Amino acid sequence: MNTNYLNVEQAAEYLNTSVRFVRRLIAERRIAFHKVGAHVRLSVDDLETFVQAGRVEPVEVRWSGGRAA
Template sequence: MSDRLLSVAQVAERLGTTQRFPRRLIAERRIAFVKVGRHVRIPESALNAYIERRTTNPHTTTAGRTVA
């Protein structure tokens, strides 16, 4: 496994949130995580997948009409 494991603090920094938010994602099982002893780590690929799933593309407008 060559996937980098990130701490909760690293994930929070990358998301621009407090540590409480990634901890809530873990508690609600909304993101994959790994327990290493008593430590919780989030694989970088899981964080990237979470960000990708939650990303919304903007709608463009052409001559006053919205195009999806």
């Protein structure tokens, strides 16, 4: 298993978010992370899992052909 680990700053850049947002996710235990001594590391796989969990599928809107009142 070859997993890449990122620090908080790199994870924020990967997600295109702020460092503060990533730190809040960690503090609220909303994302998996690894402690390496005093350091926090996030795996790219865990970041992808987090992003996919937030995926919202598009809704198909059916047009009835009538006019709105």
